[in-house]
Amino acid sequence: MIGIDVVIGRISGLKRQDLERWISNAWVQPDRSASGYVFREIDVARARLILEMRDEMEINEDALPVVLSLLDQLYDLRRQMRDLNSAFLQVVPRDVRLDLAAHLAPHSH
Amino acid sequence: MADPYTTLGVPRDASQDAIRDAYRKLAKQHHPDLNPGNAKAEETFKAVSAANAILSDPEKRGKFDRGEIDASGQEQAPRESYRNHAEGGSGRRYSRTGPQSEGWSDADFGDIFNSVFGEGRQTDNDRPSHGRDEHYALSTTFLDAVNGATRRLTLPDGRTLEVKIPPGTADGQVLRLRGLGGPGRNGGPAGDALIEVHVAEHRHFHRDGQDIRLALPVTLSEAVIGGNVEVPTPRGPVSMRVPPHADSGTELRLRGRGVPAHDGLAAGDLYAKLNVVLGAPDEALEEFLRSWKPKTPIDPRQDMREQP
Numbered sequence: 001m002i003g004i005d006v007v008i009g010r011i012s013g014l015k016r017q018d019l020e021r022w023i024s025n026a027w028v029q030p031d032r033s034a035s036g037y038v039f040r041e042i043d044v045a046r047a048r049l050i051l052e053m054r055d056e057m058e059i060n061e062d063a064l065p066v067v068l069s070l071l072d073q074l075y076d077l078r079r080q081m082r083d084l085n086s087a088f089l090q091v092v093p094r095d096v097r098l099d100l101a102a103h104l105a106p107h108s109h
Numbered sequence: 110m111a112d113p114y115t116t117l118g119v120p121r122d123a124s125q126d127a128i129r130d131a132y133r134k135l136a137k138q139h140h141p142d143l144n145p146g147n148a149k150a151e152e153t154f155k156a157v158s159a160a161n162a163i164l165s166d167p168e169k170r171g172k173f174d175r176g177e178i179d180a181s182g183q184e185q186a187p188r189e190s191y192r193n194h195a196e197g198g199s200g201r202r203y204s205r206t207g208p209q210s211e212g213w214s215d216a217d218f219g220d221i222f223n224s225v226f227g228e229g230r231q232t233d234n235d236r237p238s239h240g241r242d243e244h245y246a247l248s249t250t251f252l253d254a255v256n257g258a259t260r261r262l263t264l265p266d267g268r269t270l271e272v273k274i275p276p277g278t279a280d281g282q283v284l285r286l287r288g289l290g291g292p293g294r295n296g297g298p299a300g301d302a303l304i305e306v307h308v309a310e311h312r313h314f315h316r317d318g319q320d321i322r323l324a325l326p327v328t329l330s331e332a333v334i335g336g337n338v339e340v341p342t343p344r345g346p347v348s349m350r351v352p353p354h355a356d357s358g359t360e361l362r363l364r365g366r367g368v369p370a371h372d373g374l375a376a377g378d379l380y381a382k383l384n385v386v387l388g389a390p391d392e393a394l395e396e397f398l399r400s401w402k403p404k405t406p407i408d409p410r411q412d413m414r415e416q417p
Contacts (some may be wrong), residue, residue, distance in 0.1 A: 029202060029203065040199065040202070041194055041199075042191070042194035042195065042199045042200065042202055042203075043202075045190065045191040045193075045194050046191055046194075046195075046203070048191070049142050049191040052136075052140070053140075056132075056133060056136055057133055057136055057137045057140070058133055059137075069205070071142075071143065071195075072203050072204065072205050073205050074145070075145070075192070075195040075196060075200050075203070076204050076205055078145055078146065078195075078196055079196060079197075079198075079200055079201070079204075082196065
């Protein structure tokens with residue numbers, strides 16, 4: 001079980017008050033249990049990414065919600081594309097797939 | 110490995126500030142979590158990070174300049190990436206459409222196909238569109254879920270649906286009845302009815318994946334001497350031989366008597382855990398036990414004492 005202290009220990013440079021503010025902003029969404037927050041690996045990776053964006057890329061916290069929103073939409077679409085892709089592989093016959101690929105290929109002109 | 114000054118695009122006499130600015134600019138552009146699926150960005154970012162690890166540290170930078178370390182000596186530990194989590198199923202946690210949405214709804218299909226495949230030029234009003242998926246819940250007994258059953262579900266609007274519960278249905282499983290949801294518009298196909306099945310607990314059977322577990326009461330003589338006993342299974346009672354010298358807690362397996370085969374899963378087994386029942390007081394038994402001297406006396410609580 002990953003608690004808040006483990007997360008702070010794993011991400012160097014992360015301050016507790018920063019992480020707590022990000023949680024209250026719903027930028028990071030750990031589960032809650034009787035003994036406090038419970039993080040999953042994706043939450044830890046997201047906290048690390050937020051810290052990098054703020055400190056290394058100098059995206060200040062006022063601008064971060066815009067970036068996170070676009071990022072979440074990007075990953076929603078990528079998951080959809082992945083699902084679509086695997087559905088195509090399962091249900092679309094090979095000749096139709098090749099046809100589709102030919103249509104989607106960059107045009108030569 | 111490329112020269113770190115070249116990688117960051119700074120002259121050899123660049124100030125630490127100039128190096129930091131150059132790194133930040135490149136990191137923003139190539140960060141792999143901001144460029145998922147772009148292998149080139151990931152490679153560039155790795156090179157940029159490695160270069161920065163040398164040049165951002167004046168001591169390491171000095172060593173590099175004096176030729177004491179080379180550019181490859183600074184491999185970074187593998188980064189734990191956000192994108193690996195976000196692209197998988199766990200990424201739904203941060204989905205803009207809510208973490209509970211799994212799989213595709215008809216609306217998603219409409220969005221993708223109408224826009225990507227060029228049908229989006231029609232106006233919303235006269236465009237054929239899918240009906241909505243409608244969600245219902247259905248409670249069922251444990252045995253109907255395990256063996257399969259057909260149930261009639263009356264909808265709020267008075268329609269009735271024949272719901273086929275397939276064998277092996279688990280609690281919380283969602284059955285999709287195609288075309289039985291909301292009506293389509295402008296000739297579009299109807300949506301689906303999605304029925305979440307709630308399976309009630311059984312008094313004796315407990316499901317454990319494909320297997321079923323059961324506590325089976327036996328008499329003292331059935332346990333000690335053995336014998337044939339009748340065991341309930343989801344498809345009716347079967348006869349099972351209890352071997353001699355069984356005990357409370359002995360688990361006997363009835364192969365293939367668990368959840369029947371379904372969806373490519375083999376039929377499970379039924380595990381009957383024996384539970385010795387002494388029954389009403391019996392004078393003869395008491396008499397015997399008073400004078401009984403076991404050949405090999407045991408201490409059944411030995412384990413408990415050994416634990417601190």
